[in-house]
Amino acid sequence: MKRARTSPRSNGEVLATDTPAAMWELRLYVAGKTPKSLAAIANLQRLCDEHLRGKFTIEVVDLIVHPQLAKGDEIVAIPTLVRKLPEPIRRVIGDLSNLERVLVGLQLRPATT
Amino acid sequence: MSGKTTRSHRRNETQELRERLERAEATLQALASGEVDAVLVAEADRVFTLERPDLPYRLAVEQMLHPAVTLTEEGTIIYANRRFAEQLGVLQAELAGKPLADFVSAASRPAFEALVRDVCSSERGTIQADITLEGESGAPLPVRLGAAPLRGGALGSCVVVTDLTMQLHYEELSRTQDALRASEQQLRDADRRKDEFLATLAHELRNPLLPMRSAVELLLAKRPLAPELDWACGVLDRQVRLMGRLLDDLLDVSSIAHHRLQLRMERVALSTVLEAALETSKPLLDAAGHTLVLALPAEPIDLQADPLRLSQVFGNLLNNAAKYTEAGGRIEVVASQDDGYVTVSIKDSGIGISDEMLPRIFEIFTQGKQAIRRAQGGLGIGLSLVKGLVELHGGTIEARSDGPGQGSEFIVRLPVKA
Numbered sequence: 117m118k119r120a121r122t123s124p125r126s127n128g129e130v131l132a133t134d135t136p137a138a139m140w141e142l143r144l145y146v147a148g149k150t151p152k153s154l155a156a157i158a159n160l161q162r163l164c165d166e167h168l169r170g171k172f173t174i175e176v177v178d179l180i181v182h183p184q185l186a187k188g189d190e191i192v193a194i195p196t197l198v199r200k201l202p203e204p205i206r207r208v209i210g211d212l213s214n215l216e217r218v219l220v221g222l223q224l225r226p227a228t229t
Numbered sequence: 230m231s232g233k234t235t236r237s238h239r240r241n242e243t244q245e246l247r248e249r250l251e252r253a254e255a256t257l258q259a260l261a262s263g264e265v266d267a268v269l270v271a272e273a274d275r276v277f278t279l280e281r282p283d284l285p286y287r288l289a290v291e292q293m294l295h296p297a298v299t300l301t302e303e304g305t306i307i308y309a310n311r312r313f314a315e316q317l318g319v320l321q322a323e324l325a326g327k328p329l330a331d332f333v334s335a336a337s338r339p340a341f342e343a344l345v346r347d348v349c350s351s352e353r354g355t356i357q358a359d360i361t362l363e364g365e366s367g368a369p370l371p372v373r374l375g376a377a378p379l380r381g382g383a384l385g386s387c388v389v390v391t392d393l394t395m396q397l398h399y400e401e402l403s404r405t406q407d408a409l410r411a412s413e414q415q416l417r418d419a420d421r422r423k424d425e426f427l428a429t430l431a432h433e434l435r436n437p438l439l440p441m442r443s444a445v446e447l448l449l450a451k452r453p454l455a456p457e458l459d460w461a462c463g464v465l466d467r468q469v470r471l472m473g474r475l476l477d478d479l480l481d482v483s484s485i486a487h488h489r490l491q492l493r494m495e496r497v498a499l500s501t502v503l504e505a506a507l508e509t510s511k512p513l514l515d516a517a518g519h520t521l522v523l524a525l526p527a528e529p530i531d532l533q534a535d536p537l538r539l540s541q542v543f544g545n546l547l548n549n550a551a552k553y554t555e556a557g558g559r560i561e562v563v564a565s566q567d568d569g570y571v572t573v574s575i576k577d578s579g580i581g582i583s584d585e586m587l588p589r590i591f592e593i594f595t596q597g598k599q600a601i602r603r604a605q606g607g608l609g610i611g612l613s614l615v616k617g618l619v620e621l622h623g624g625t626i627e628a629r630s631d632g633p634g635q636g637s638e639f640i641v642r643l644p645v646k647a
Contacts, residue, residue, distance in 0.1 A: 145269075147266070147269075147276045147278055148267075148276075148278070150266045150267055150278050151288075152264060152266040153266070153267070179267075179269055179276045180276050183275055184274055186271070190252070191269050192256050192269060193259055193265040193268055193269075194266075194267035194268065194276065195265065208255075209256050209259035209265065210259035210262065210264025210265055211265070211266075213320070214262075
């Protein structure tokens with residue numbers, strides 16, 4: 117399967133008509149500056165710029181510094197991305213390098229077989 | 230009512246269990262694909278990063294410019310580095326668990342299968358196979374696989390991939406280059422043999438001309454002769470002269486090609502050279518009834534040149550003009566001086582030169598199609614000789630024509646040496 121990058125607008129526009137005032141609240145759990153943590157931050161930034169332009173907030177939580185902040189989000193593996201809003205809560209575990217999987221995980225794209 | 234509650238409670242429980250299972254699966258998948266490099270142990274409230282003392286080595290393999298994979302004994306990918314995924318155009322996380330054979334072209338499957346079979350029992354350490362990989366991008370990638378067993382094959386094998394694209398390009402280029410060099414040498418040899426042959430031919434043909442010349446002189450001395458004999462004598466005289474001139478040209482071209490032609494330089498007036506040239510061409514010009522216009526500057530131009538050779542240059546150009554212009558044409562010779570150079574233009578109203586011919590007009594044995602049809606004689610060496618002689622004088626020659634039927638102009642530029 118080829119991974120053609122979707123045009124930045126298409127998904128964002130559809131989303132806007134679905135939930136007009138929707139603001140995305142994302143929280144990314146990282147572990148200091150491990151390679152996968154850094155990769156996850158970069159991948160998330162790019163993904164949001166392309167698919168959620170101007171409609172998102174990202175909170176990066178460093179669990180090396182504040183391990184207790186993971187409570188309530190049931191974090192085991194790091195990095196993990198949690199979509200707080202819109203509900204329901206969704207998790208994507210890993211460095212977010214697999215764009216397709218992240219888009220499906222965040223319900224920005226319907227799952228394919 | 231209580232039954233309903235229990236059922237909905239069970240449904241919630243099932244739902245929750247399903248979600249936990251999905252989460253656990255997602256965690257395992259992320260761990261397996263290497264997208265995770267830290268875990269949180271809730272009880273200890275601590276994060277453990279998965280960095281171990283061998284991290285630098287793993288990073289080196291991950292970052293290196295060569296594609297590399299580790300395989301199970303059956304050839305299934307355990308790990309593929311970043312470069313390997315890039316080269317195949319596949320996501321790194323998707324490679325683990327797939328047979329490497331999926332990315333091997335059908336033609337090189339047998340070689341690849343032999344490699345996988347042999348590597349784990351290999352006593353020799355690394356073994357190699359040249360195969361073609363086929364990635365998602367579809368472009369076949371010629372590579373050399375270097376495979377080595379891991380812990381005697383018990384852990385499968387590691388395979389380092391060398392991209393052979395450039396090497397194959399280079400090999401082909403180098404083969405082409407060798408072939409070109411060989412054919413260039415053949416051409417050079419052929420050209421040299423041709424020059425040698427021409428020089429020998431001209432010499433050999435010239436030898437019988439001398440006694441013929443003497444015989445004609447003898448006959449001419451007996452004039453007056455009977456009309457038929459006088460006519461025959463004239464024919465012999467003219468034709469022997471012509472043949473001598475043709476052979477002289479051929480010898481001269483050959484001498485120039487071998488850098489054997491020596492000029493006898495002296496101070497000479499351009500007008501003297503042009504007059505000598507006109508004298509040789511006069512019979513041809515007159516026979517065709519051409520009008521000759523000569524325009525020289527008022528003050529005399531002195532040149533440092535070989536008078537014989539230079540008049541040969543202009544004689545040849547005038548002969549050409551006369552030959553390749555319809556009877557009753559107009560031929561202009563215009564000389565001028567500027568910036569230490571003298572320019573002599575010889576312009577005719579003749580058959581002209583086509584665009585295709587123009588760049589090759591000074592090459593030996595080159596004649597325009599129309600020129601050949603005229604069958605005026607000549608071997609196609611006149612202009613080649615002219616160019617050689619002009620260049621020996623440190624000058625240049627240029628041919629101009631607006632095309633067939635538009636006349637031609639030859640412009641000779643020579644340095645005026647003090």
